[in-house]
Amino acid sequence: xxxxxxxxxxxxxxxxxxxxxxxxxxxxxxxxxxxxxxxxxxxxxxxxxxxxxxxxxxxxxxxxxxxxxxxxxxxxxxxxxxxxxxxxxxxxxxxxxxxxxxxxxxxxxxxxxxxxxxxxxxxxxxxxxxxxxxxxxxxxxxxxxxxxxxxxxxxxxxxxxxxxxxxxxxxxxxxxxxxxxxxxxxxxxxxxxxxxxxxxxxxxxxxxxxxxxxxxxxxxxxxxxxxxxxx
Amino acid sequence: xxxxxxxxxxxxxxxxxxxxxxxxxxxxxxxxxxxxxxxxxxxxxxxxxxxxxxxxxxxxxxxxxxxxxxxxxxxxxxxxxxxxxxxxxxxxxxxxxxxxxxxxxxxxxxxxxxxxxxxxxxxxxxxxxxxxxxxxxxxxxxxxxxxxxxxxxxxxxxxxxxxxxxxxxxxxxxxxxxxxxxxxxxxxxxxxxxxxxxxxxxxxxxxxxxxxxxxxxxxxxxxxxxxxxxxxxxxxxxxxxxxxxxxxxxxxxxxxxxxxxxxxxxxxxxxxxxxxxxxxxxxxxxxxxxxxxxxxxxxxxxxxxxxxxxxxxxxxxxxxxxxxxxxxxxxxxxxxxxxxxxxxxxxxxxxxxxxxxxxxxxxxxxxxxxxxxxxxxxxxxxxxxxxxxxxxxxxxxxxxxxxxxxxxxxxxxxxxxxxxxxxxxxxxxxxxxxxxxxxxxxxxxxxxxxxxxxxxxxxxxxxxxxxxxxxxxxxxxxxxxxxxxxxxxxxxxxxxxxxxxxxxxxxxxxxxxxx
Numbered sequence: 001x002x003x004x005x006x007x008x009x010x011x012x013x014x015x016x017x018x019x020x021x022x023x024x025x026x027x028x029x030x031x032x033x034x035x036x037x038x039x040x041x042x043x044x045x046x047x048x049x050x051x052x053x054x055x056x057x058x059x060x061x062x063x064x065x066x067x068x069x070x071x072x073x074x075x076x077x078x079x080x081x082x083x084x085x086x087x088x089x090x091x092x093x094x095x096x097x098x099x100x101x102x103x104x105x106x107x108x109x110x111x112x113x114x115x116x117x118x119x120x121x122x123x124x125x126x127x128x129x130x131x132x133x134x135x136x137x138x139x140x141x142x143x144x145x146x147x148x149x150x151x152x153x154x155x156x157x158x159x160x161x162x163x164x165x166x167x168x169x170x171x172x173x174x175x176x177x178x179x180x181x182x183x184x185x186x187x188x189x190x191x192x193x194x195x196x197x198x199x200x201x202x203x204x205x206x207x208x209x210x211x212x213x214x215x216x217x218x219x220x221x222x223x224x225x226x227x228x229x230x231x
Numbered sequence: 232x233x234x235x236x237x238x239x240x241x242x243x244x245x246x247x248x249x250x251x252x253x254x255x256x257x258x259x260x261x262x263x264x265x266x267x268x269x270x271x272x273x274x275x276x277x278x279x280x281x282x283x284x285x286x287x288x289x290x291x292x293x294x295x296x297x298x299x300x301x302x303x304x305x306x307x308x309x310x311x312x313x314x315x316x317x318x319x320x321x322x323x324x325x326x327x328x329x330x331x332x333x334x335x336x337x338x339x340x341x342x343x344x345x346x347x348x349x350x351x352x353x354x355x356x357x358x359x360x361x362x363x364x365x366x367x368x369x370x371x372x373x374x375x376x377x378x379x380x381x382x383x384x385x386x387x388x389x390x391x392x393x394x395x396x397x398x399x400x401x402x403x404x405x406x407x408x409x410x411x412x413x414x415x416x417x418x419x420x421x422x423x424x425x426x427x428x429x430x431x432x433x434x435x436x437x438x439x440x441x442x443x444x445x446x447x448x449x450x451x452x453x454x455x456x457x458x459x460x461x462x463x464x465x466x467x468x469x470x471x472x473x474x475x476x477x478x479x480x481x482x483x484x485x486x487x488x489x490x491x492x493x494x495x496x497x498x499x500x501x502x503x504x505x506x507x508x509x510x511x512x513x514x515x516x517x518x519x520x521x522x523x524x525x526x527x528x529x530x531x532x533x534x535x536x537x538x539x540x541x542x543x544x545x546x547x548x549x550x551x552x553x554x555x556x557x558x559x560x561x562x563x564x565x566x567x568x569x570x571x572x573x574x575x576x577x578x579x580x581x582x583x584x585x586x587x588x589x590x591x592x593x594x595x596x597x598x599x600x601x602x603x604x605x606x607x608x609x610x611x612x613x614x615x616x617x618x619x620x621x622x623x624x625x626x627x628x629x630x631x632x633x634x635x636x637x638x639x640x641x642x643x644x645x646x647x648x649x650x651x652x653x654x655x656x657x658x659x660x661x662x663x664x665x666x667x668x669x670x671x672x673x674x675x676x677x678x679x680x681x682x683x684x685x686x687x688x689x690x691x692x693x694x695x696x697x698x699x700x701x702x703x704x705x706x707x708x709x710x711x712x713x714x715x716x717x718x719x720x721x722x723x724x725x726x727x728x729x730x731x732x733x734x735x736x737x738x739x740x741x742x743x744x745x746x
Contacts, residue, residue, distance in 0.1 A: 012533045012536075012537075014533075014534065014537040015533065015536055015537055015540075017537075018536075018537045018540040018541055019540070022540055022541075022544045025544070056525075056529050080536075082525075082528050082529045082532045082533075083525065083528065084634070085592070085634050086592055086594075086632075086633060086634045087592055103532045103533065103535070103536040104532055104535040104536040104538070104539035104540075104568065104572050105536065105539065105540070106539060106540075106543035106547075107539075107540050107541075107543040107544035107547060108543060108544075108547045109543075110540070190603075191600050191603050191604045191607065193596075193600070222597075222628065
């Protein structure tokens with residue numbers, strides 16, 4: 001049984017060897033690339049479910065590779081970083097990563113993050129069907145994950161989609177940071193406010209007519225976020 | 232210590248420029264003699280002119296007294312336009328005397344018979360003297376205007392020259408050189424009050440240094456008429472920053488003030504460029520340090536990542552896959568990898584803090600979530616220990632660098648875990664003070680002796696009785712430096728046998744009210 005196809009992009013041969021061996025043992029199909037450029041080529045040639053991307057690589061570098069992958073694909077990306085400063089984490093998420101893990105990490109932790117990233121996103125409660133939503137010139141088509149704002153169309157990544165559907169199922173209700181993190185990222189999460197900040201900003205850029213003055217996804221200071229749905 | 236820098240100026244710069252009127256230069260005795268000689272010559276010429284006119288009017292073309300009077304007036308006006316006040320006055324008086332002697336009856340004497348001729352004679356004298364005065368005044372004005380124009384030109388040339396100063400070289404020396412060259416002042420000295428440096432071209436006077444210093448301190452101008460020496464403070468924003476002395480030139484007050492302003496601006500400009508350059512060098516060196524530390528971290532952590540991935544994978548497999556002995560050996564490798572990783576992290580953190588390459592990334596955070604995040608990071612280490620957390624959720628948010636405060640908490644917690652028996656619990660609690668939330672970390676270990684309490688925050692210090700315990704000896708030093716960067720500190724209360732209590736304050740975010 002295959003858990004999914006994983007592409008490891010890292011310049012260190014030992015890391016590629018270990019990843020290939022451990023992830024294969026846990027049921028994933030693994031391929032690797034030595035650089036960002038090679039990784040992008042590989043992603044064009046065949047399809048993958050997840051990319052493990054090293055932040056610090058010679059040549060293009062992890063951050064730029066992440067941006068380029070994200071520009072054309074909604075594939076799950078986990079970044080491997082050495083530096084665990086908040087700034088670097090936020091930069092990684094801003095570049096389009098879904099998650100990050102700090103080196104050195106334990107294999108069970110990595111496996112948990114991979115599972116969380118590949119996990120099917122929570123469905124709308126009560127089996128509600130995904131009706132297109134239209135308000136204020138914004139057209140959110142949940143079935144195709146496409147959003148059109150003033151003739152500008154963008155697609156949502158899996159995590160963004162998960163976050164948006166969670167909000168849409170609970171309109172006009174303040175949802176706490178912890179609840180959002182645990183529902184969308186998984187039970188192991190709860191205090192990673194930087195994830196929320198970055199992903200809410202990413203969502204705002206896609207769904208808000210004016211991302212700096214959000215009308216849908218509003219912040220309730222200290223409490224959480226609320227999806228304001230005009231009645 | 233005052234340093235004196237001599238500046239040798241080539242001869243052609245000191246010598247007054249040939250062909251130009253050295254109006255800026257103080258006159259020498261030779262100049263004065265020449266001036267008087269010229270004056271006598273011009274006065275004689277004007278007398279000769281009047282004599283010639285008199286000769287023509289009396290002998291060659293005899294005219295009546297009225298015509299003679301007008302012709303004398305024309306002669307005086309011509310002299311006044313060509314010559315100065317002295318020549319025109321002399322020729323006025325001479326013309327009046329000749330007019331009287333040769334034309335007013337009785338002719339051939341200085342007596343005047345008719346009273347109305349007195350009136351005519353004085354009218355003639357008054358007209359010719361007034362014309363002389365007016366003409367001389369116009370000439371003087373023109374000359375003054377010419378002098379001002381010359382000063383402005385020189386100051387403009389100086390301002391351009393000062394802008395082109397090579398800021399990589401000492402600037403004061405170049406300023407002195409430029410004043411000598413552009414303003415054609417042969418002897419110049421510049422004293423800088425800040426550094427006590429003296430730069431000079433010429434001005435070899437023995438007491439010049441003390442006089443410059445005195446002028447700078449008193450912020451007063453000194454003029455020595457005898458030696459033609461001018462010593463004047465250079466002020467910037469009212470504050471004297473140095474003194475300029477020169478000899479061999481006169482400047483109008485306005486021009487001198489502009490010259491001093493130019494010098495002050497040039498000094499200040501050189502000063503600020505120097506500061507900017509130093510800051511840029513420091514920034515580049517910090518950037519380099521930071522990049523180097525990142526590279527070192529990456530190089531150390533990459534092999535550790537492979538080791539950790541392998542050991543944790545093997546240890547997480549169901550026990551049946553490994554012999555008990557293998558499991559023990561792999562655990563040793565795993566723990567050693569953890570220890571090495573912590574050493575690298577601590578060493579790099581310390582290098583970053585000590586090298587001044589870390590900046591606070593301040594944000595607003597809840598104390599409870601900061602503590603929870605730190606505990607989550609420590610999860611594998613604290614699993615079997617009893618940690619009693621009493622930090623309520625309702626505490627007001629604080630403005631700190633969350634990542635660094637978590638580092639502080641993990642180091643303090645690590646310290647408490649290491650130095651207290653596994654059976655004893657560790658308490659993390661909090662208290663709301665005026666403008667901060669104070670976090671306490673209390674252990675029930677063996678405590679720290681008073682004489683050791685100050686030392687434990689020093690780098691690489693390890694408790695005397697705990698040398699056998701693993702640890703990097705950097706944790707508490709890092710924690711204290713991070714708190715100090717936040718404007719806070721770590722307090723320690725401890726007594727041997729009773730455990731220790733570490734505490735630190737987190738400043739409450741502005742605008743959030745304590746509930």
